[in-house]
Amino acid sequence: MKAASLAEWLQQGPYQAYSYSYPHKSAYRALPSRSLRAAWATEDRSALFAYIHVPFCTMRCGFCNLFAMAQPAETLVESYVDAVVRQMQAMDRALGERRFARLAVGGGTPSYLPAALLERLYVAAERILGIDLQATPSGIEVSPETVTPDRMRVCRTMGVQRVSMGIQSFAQHEVRALARPQQNAVVVEAIRQIREAGFPVLNLDLIYGIDGQTVESWLSSIESALSFAPEELYLYPLYVREQTGLGKMAIRKADQGADFRQALYAAARARLLDAGYTQVSMRMFRAPHAPRDSGPVYCCQDDGMVGFGAGARSYTRGFHYSSSYAVQRSATRSIIEDFIACDEEQFAQAGYGFELDSDEQRRRFVIQSLLTDPGLSHAAYTQRFGASVLEDLPQLQELTTLELATDEAGLFQLNAQGVSYSDTIGPWLASAAVRRLMPDAPC
Template sequence: MSTTDTLRAHDDAATDPGAEPVTASATTPRPYENYVYAYPHKTAYRPLPDRPALRDLWAGERLDALSLYLHIPFCEVRCGFCNLFTRIGAPDELTTRYLDALDRQATAVREALDGAAARAGAATVRFATAAFGGGTPTFLDAAELTRLCDIAERRMGVRLTDVPLSVETSPATATADRLAVLADRGATRVSIGVQSFDDAEARAAVRPQRRADVEAALGRIREARIPVLNIDLIYGIDGQTEHTWRRSLDAALAWRPEELYLYPLYVRPLTGLGRLGAHGDDAWDDQRLRLYRQGRDHLLAQGYEQVSMRMFRRADAPPQGADDYACQTDGMIGLGCGARSYTSTLHYSLDYAVDMREIRRIIDTYTTTEDFSRAEVGRRVDGDEARRRHLLQSLLQARGMEVADYRGRFGTTPAEDFPAELARFAALGWLAEDADPGLLRLSPEGLAYSDALGPALFSPAVRAAMAAYAWK
């Protein structure tokens, strides 16, 4: 899983619980059913009646290649397509109170990890990657960003200069003083949500910004000399054409970003666009698929490599991520309101919402919480769900999945565990016919249909839980 996908996996509010699975009798499904950044999705989580102690949850878990994620749930505005866990603004010193709570949570979590390691006679807890997401982490001012880094280092024990550190930003908050803090503390990657370089398209997506301000922010990021710049763009905006999409692509390419993410626009419940009554149809699907292929082909011609449906990396870009970290098997520690944590048998988080009033309530509760020693909301991950998660997170990457890795972990093969699904994917032309026999890999058409293929692997139980989720 890529760095930005890891960030979204914590903030994920992007999956539509009502999407229908691919069935044996179905024709080619609609290409845009769900984002699939994490599995199971948060809408399948429920309050944990036993509220297990973190010290017990992490006992026996692998602790030498963890990933750390810190969530900052604040933005200066909320885009019309956004249904992530974030609120607009932070009145009455809310950021200070939030960082105080984050400090308390980090202290409690590190104590739990150390206790679990001591019980197992394991070596010191070690982190392989770190990320700050949101929301917009750079909503914090320079002094607050310094404190955020201190929490990661002094409370959690991760040396930020020794691991890849990815941080999300926005055009309005990518200021020189904030970027200087991130560069000094070891940030190796900055991801900026531009979405469109066309001012009219930005307005259509309910994202008030001017191209001049975007270009100025990109200039400041390059001046900060952070090794990897990622630019996010969105296709499928109302009024967008092949011509305007190409202009946004070329405007981004002018900065020679090491990474580019191309996202299809989704309209979800309780978002600004959702409240405006925007909705999808076959013509919109056709438009998004056409623009995706145009963007993919243009980036490939410009020397970028496709990493997943969304992610493209410049061929000469410096590597990101630790060689020994595997998102399918290694643990994740998430701190903050919108963060998720993963053990091998339980995924857990705090409460989750999309509606602004509910988000404010959850943040206010978080800032007054004193005891962070237990898991409150989550979902158990049994053997079948672990197989589905491994297959999803591997197959949706362009490089594919080594069957031997799957067999080594589970003692079976994907063909044995998911014969009907894989047969269906093959019939649709989604599997690469020229792949090595030991490699399960998607074809270009399969990558294009990643947002239909992923949901087809959801278990009936997870799908039912997602469908029963009451949006708030």
């Protein structure tokens, strides 16, 4: 197990694990089954986040370790959507009175679904869950090859405001290195259709650290992305995990030389700031022309997330739950088939997840706040937990000692150098218990 000192963690480099949620789903385990009505009964249900997971894609990218499968049978896809609707009906009863303040459809690739099935999901979300589609901020993830006029028309008609598309790179040799066959002409046409459909926000995802990538080729991809004036850009460092295609092919090995990801990150960050983008987190950059988000800020799980679909996570303050998790196709398919076989009574129960005691809740709040602009508010922490954050987590002071953060005017905030080490700071703040449960955890 790594030493508790942040200085020692930093010696291992800036890229150890992405802390987009805490704890990561790989820390979930089988638990005694419990009623979801009871789990949600004492939660604030006035501003919930609905997330619908579509675990299907046209291809399995070499770097992907998400819960998804490529090229499923049409009958499986239809049965899956039927099951998601059935799950919504079960959660309608389990949640009782509630209001959803945000909606996201992710994957996988949600736009893999035919337009009619996409429409069915949105209509069910409105009729069963009571989501006002036209008034609720919502987004969807797409891939270039699945963007079609009929799909985009359905999404826009259903009130979708944000479309996020993974491009990863505009350099053909780089997308080949990612085991992702993709032509720039398809990307350009997809962006044209998204813009033509009138979505207020376009997000593009790019990846750095690809085999054969240089600062010059990376900045060329940045310039190509900027030419489309996306409202948001996400820059992801490449992680190669053991069960992914790239991991199995051993394309990147520890002895292949220096890790240039930090130099690539710095070059891209400088270019985006020069273009007027604001950095929201290590990965997210927002354009000056991006519309103001009218929805509530979804941070630290004050609002609660209700997940629908195999692979979707749900969060109450003290209990995170989902279906089980897999990367390999056979295991993923088995989980999806088990999900499809569930009736409403089974969907009203949860038996796989993670119990967050008071310490884990505090760590989650700190990690989720600290790694995103504007940072960790002392007052918000005290209001939530009735204590001082520096008394509960005194190790945070090491961030200021190492000049990675400032603690001024009641706000604990990473500086530019600290933000660049988000993927080390997040894992460093995880509990020893969570790290022991995670197979890929830094140690």
